[in-house]
Amino acid sequence: MNTSKIPALGYALLGLLMKPSSGYDLRKVFSSTSMKTYSDSPGAIYPALRRLQEQGLIRGKVEEGSGLRRRQIFRLTSKGLAELKKWITSPITREDLESGLRTVMLRFAFSETAVGAAASLEILKSLEAALQPHLQTMREQLQAMKAIAPTSGRLALECGIRSYEALFAWAHYAITVYEKQMQGGPS
Amino acid sequence: MNTSKIPALGYALLGLLMKPSSGYDLRKVFSSTSMKTYSDSPGAIYPALRRLQEQGLIRGKVEEGSGLRRRQIFRLTSKGLAELKKWITSPITREDLESGLRTVMLRFAFSETAVGAAASLEILKSLEAALQPHLQTMREQLQAMKAIAPTSGRLALECGIRSYEALFAWAHYAITVYEKQMQGGPS
DNA sequence: CGCCCCATGTAAGACGTTACATGATTGA
DNA sequence: TCAATCATGTAACGTCTTACATGGGGCG
Numbered sequence: 001m002n003t004s005k006i007p008a009l010g011y012a013l014l015g016l017l018m019k020p021s022s023g024y025d026l027r028k029v030f031s032s033t034s035m036k037t038y039s040d041s042p043g044a045i046y047p048a049l050r051r052l053q054e055q056g057l058i059r060g061k062v063e064e065g066s067g068l069r070r071r072q073i074f075r076l077t078s079k080g081l082a083e084l085k086k087w088i089t090s091p092i093t094r095e096d097l098e099s100g101l102r103t104v105m106l107r108f109a110f111s112e113t114a115v116g117a118a119a120s121l122e123i124l125k126s127l128e129a130a131l132q133p134h135l136q137t138m139r140e141q142l143q144a145m146k147a148i149a150p151t152s153g154r155l156a157l158e159c160g161i162r163s164y165e166a167l168f169a170w171a172h173y174a175i176t177v178y179e180k181q182m183q184g185g186p187s
Numbered sequence: 188m189n190t191s192k193i194p195a196l197g198y199a200l201l202g203l204l205m206k207p208s209s210g211y212d213l214r215k216v217f218s219s220t221s222m223k224t225y226s227d228s229p230g231a232i233y234p235a236l237r238r239l240q241e242q243g244l245i246r247g248k249v250e251e252g253s254g255l256r257r258r259q260i261f262r263l264t265s266k267g268l269a270e271l272k273k274w275i276t277s278p279i280t281r282e283d284l285e286s287g288l289r290t291v292m293l294r295f296a297f298s299e300t301a302v303g304a305a306a307s308l309e310i311l312k313s314l315e316a317a318l319q320p321h322l323q324t325m326r327e328q329l330q331a332m333k334a335i336a337p338t339s340g341r342l343a344l345e346c347g348i349r350s351y352e353a354l355f356a357w358a359h360y361a362i363t364v365y366e367k368q369m370q371g372g373p374s
Numbered sequence: 375c376g377c378c379c380c381a382t383g384t385a386a387g388a389c390g391t392t393a394c395a396t397g398a399t400t401g402a
Numbered sequence: 403t404c405a406a407t408c409a410t411g412t413a414a415c416g417t418c419t420t421a422c423a424t425g426g427g428g429c430g
Contacts, residue, residue, distance in 0.1 A: 234418090
């Protein structure tokens, strides 16, 4: 009943809260770093934090100390960490690819810290496996489209294919990085 | 007052409606082709169509003919075509890149049919120009991150960089395609 | 006749956006 | 003291998701 469904922003917050932070800290991460795809507006973040707390995934504590501004620091509960791990380690489906890669990359970015390097490798291999048939269908679509569609439509599809090819190459590269790293010293 | 703000789905519908279609036809496009990023659920499409009609951008006509199922065919009004063109030809900003490329690619995909090959070329050049500084800041972020972040976080950022590099290469390629085409015969 | 696909729609709820509001603290 | 920033929130609004509902028409 509790963790019914968590939106992408919720998982982004859970991942970032592996390092305890205030709502304002989190907003700054979203607004200043490369995570601009997520909303940095207070109207999104604070309600999301409240929901996560109601689900028992995080816990906030108002910071004590005399001359300080009121500031609530949130941190993961054990239940929250478990949920984060579960999300990260769930296998990558073709829907994950079709609905854009934001979610997948978010999972990967958090994987090493939250679960471990083995989990990162697992995601990469799962991604590689899901990518191959997906690329195949896109190439077929391109062939089917070649006759009818205008140049711009065809090129747009080619762009998608190229970016998935780049993703594939990256996954390959990342796998070698991890395999080398774990061979040397898996810590 | 009228065309206050149109969400991405609305523009996707406008673009597809350059070819008159029913709501069901549009749903099939979203569910069957590579446009799976947009919702194919009736609860999204039909209200969106109604809104576009209320704004005077499209007009629906119930299909006549004896033995037919009730079927409403929508088509663009001149105002709708104008709005579509305006959207397509507006310059590409860095926010367009930061918030993902779905929108930009959608504009490009429709550009040739809606406005003309010159507009497609314009988008590509605008994209190329916006891409360069964006890539630069991403590379700087990677450098800044190298010391602190875990491998997976760094690799995730590298993935983003690589995909933007692929986009850049694609834009270059697409520009040559268009320049060759217009040189030969701009129709 | 019953089943599945066509084709359209609605209702409840969740979520994000935008805009506003509040107060405390720092620095000029 | 005045402005800017820190830090948190709330309210209205629009949109998407999910699920349900409705009926016609082809097909075995």
